[in-house]
Amino acid sequence: MKNAETTLAKLIEIALRRYGMLEPGDRILVGVSGGKDSTCLLRDLAIKRTWWEVPFEVEACFIASDLYKMGVPRAEAVDDSWIRQKAAWWGVPYTRIDVPVIGRLKPGEKMSCYWCSTQRRTELSRYARSRGFNKLALGHHMDDILETLFMNMLRKGEFATMPPVMRYNNYPLSVIRPLALCEERQVIACAEELGFISQTCSCAFNLEGARRMTRSLIEGLTGGSSVAKRNLFASMSHVKKDYLA
Amino acid sequence: MKNAETTLAKLIEIALRRYGMLEPGDRILVGVSGGKDSTCLLRDLAIKRTWWEVPFEVEACFIASDLYKMGVPRAEAVDDSWIRQKAAWWGVPYTRIDVPVIGRLKPGEKMSCYWCSTQRRTELSRYARSRGFNKLALGHHMDDILETLFMNMLRKGEFATMPPVMRYNNYPLSVIRPLALCEERQVIACAEELGFISQTCSCAFNLEGARRMTRSLIEGLTGGSSVAKRNLFASMSHVKKDYLA
Numbered sequence A, B: 001m002k003n004a005e006t007t008l009a010k011l012i013e014i015a016l017r018r019y020g021m022l023e024p025g026d027r028i029l030v031g032v033s034g035g036k037d038s039t040c041l042l043r044d045l046a047i048k049r050t051w052w053e054v055p056f057e058v059e060a061c062f063i064a065s066d067l068y069k070m071g072v073p074r075a076e077a078v079d080d081s082w083i084r085q086k087a088a089w090w091g092v093p094y095t096r097i098d099v100p101v102i103g104r105l106k107p108g109e110k111m112s113c114y115w116c117s118t119q120r121r122t123e124l125s126r127y128a129r130s131r132g133f134n135k136l137a138l139g140h141h142m143d144d145i146l147e148t149l150f151m152n153m154l155r156k157g158e159f160a161t162m163p164p165v166m167r168y169n170n171y172p173l174s175v176i177r178p179l180a181l182c183e184e185r186q187v188i189a190c191a192e193e194l195g196f197i198s199q200t201c202s203c204a205f206n207l208e209g210a211r212r213m214t215r216s217l218i219e220g221l222t223g224g225s226s227v228a229k230r231n232l233f234a235s236m237s238h239v240k241k242d243y244l245a
Helices: A003-018 A036-051 A081-089 A113-130 A142-156 A184-193 A209-222 A226-235 B003-018 B036-048 B081-089 B113-130 B142-156 B184-193 B209-222 B226-235
Strands: A026-032 A056-065 A067-069 A094-099 A135-137 A174-176 B026-032 B056-065 B067-069 B094-099 B135-137 B174-176
Touching: A003 A036, A003 A184, A026 A036, A026 A113, A036 A056, A036 A081, A036 A184, A056 A081, A056 A113, A081 A094, A094 A113, A113 A135, A142 A184, A142 A209, A142 A226, A142 B209, A142 B226, A209 A226, A209 B142, A209 B209, A226 B142, B003 B036, B003 B184, B026 B036, B026 B113, B036 B056, B036 B081, B036 B184, B056 B081, B056 B113, B081 B094, B094 B113, B113 B135, B142 B184, B142 B209, B142 B226, B209 B226
Parallel strands: A026 A056, A026 A135, A056 A094, A135 A174, B026 B056, B026 B135, B056 B094, B135 B174
Antiparallel strands: none
C-alpha cells in the first residue's frame, strides 16, 4: 500500500472500531457511484474483509439514474463498466439497478436534489433488504458530514448531521459511513495515488448549490486548517448542555 | 421610547421570560463598563423594574482596572463619571471597585485577556455576594455568545458557550445575560439612538485577536444574515444527539 492509501486505511479502521461499525457476520452493501469516495471505500472494505478479526461480507450496488444533472436527462445509459471491473478485480459481487428518477416524477412535482437522492437511497435500501444485507455503507467523508452540520445549523437551526452510524428502530438495516474520519483531501490523495480520479463522475448531489456554498464557508471558517476542521467534528461529541442557549 | 430602543426592550423581555431570568425579590447586580452593551442593559433593566409584574432590585457595579490595553498600564485613573451619572439619573445605586489587575500579577506570570477578565469577574462576584445580590447581569449579546460558541468549536472541539442563564450548584449567585437574543447591530442602533456611542470605552477583552477574528469568520459564514445568525443560535437548543458524530 502506498502512503495516502495507508493513511485512509488507518482512518477507516479507527472509525470502524470507534463507532462499532463491524459486527460478526455483517452483510454490508456498499453504495457505489464510480466517484472517488465510494470507490476508495469499496476497495478498503474489500481489503479489510481479508484480515479483519471478525468475518463480514461486502457487495457493491450501483444506482444508475436517468438524471444527468439537475433538470437535464441523460442522453444515453450510464456507463458503469469502470467501477464494475474494479469490483470484479477486487472480488466484490456487483449489482446495477436502474432507477428512472425523472420518470417517477408525478405531474406537477419538481425535480430536486433532495427528491432525487431520496429516490436513489430508497432503491438502495430496498435492494439491500431484499437480499438480506444488514448494513448499508455510504461514502460520505468528514467534509460531507461537516457541510450537512452547517447547512442544518445555518438553515434549520439544528445541531444535527449525517451520523457515522445510524441505527433505526424496527428497521433491520443500519447505515454506516466508514469515511467519517477522513477529510476529502485525504480521499482525493488516495484516489490520485490509485489512479481513480480521472474516472470520478459528477452526480446531481455534488452540483447542489447550497452544499457547495457551505463547503466554501467552512473553508473560510477553518482557514483550511485540518486541526480546526477536526475540532468542529469533535464538538459533536462534546456537547455541553449546561453551556448552551 | 424610540424605535431601536423598543426593539431591544422587546428582545430583552423575550429573553427574560424564555429563560426565566427574573424571580420575585431578585437582587440583580449589573456589571457595567461604560460601553454600549452594559449601558443599554442597565437602562433597560432600570425601566423594566418600574413595571415588571414581580418586584426586583437593580444596582450597577463598575470594575476599574489598571490595564489600559493588553500589556499597557493606564496613565491615569479610569474616568467613570459618565456612566456613574447615567446610573444616578436612572435611579440605580452605583458602586465602583478598583482592581489592580497588573498589580496582582505574580512574578513570572504573563498578562492575558483570560487572566484579566477572570480577575475582574471574580471581584464582581465577590462584591455581589458580600452585598446579598443573587444575580449578576452581564451585557453579552448574541454575537458575543456565537463568537464564544465558534471559538470553542474551532479551538476546543466543544459545543459550548456562555449560556443566557448560568446557575451554579452550591453557589448562591447566578449569571444572567438578558441581551442574549439581541444582535450587536441592534444594541449599536439603540446606543446610537440614545447618544451612548461616543462614550463607549474599549476594554482589553474587545482587543483580543482570536475573538475579533472569530467575529469576522461568523460574518463570512452567515453572510451577515440575521436569519442565518439566529438559526446558528437556535441550533444550540435543537441538538439532535442521534444525528451527531
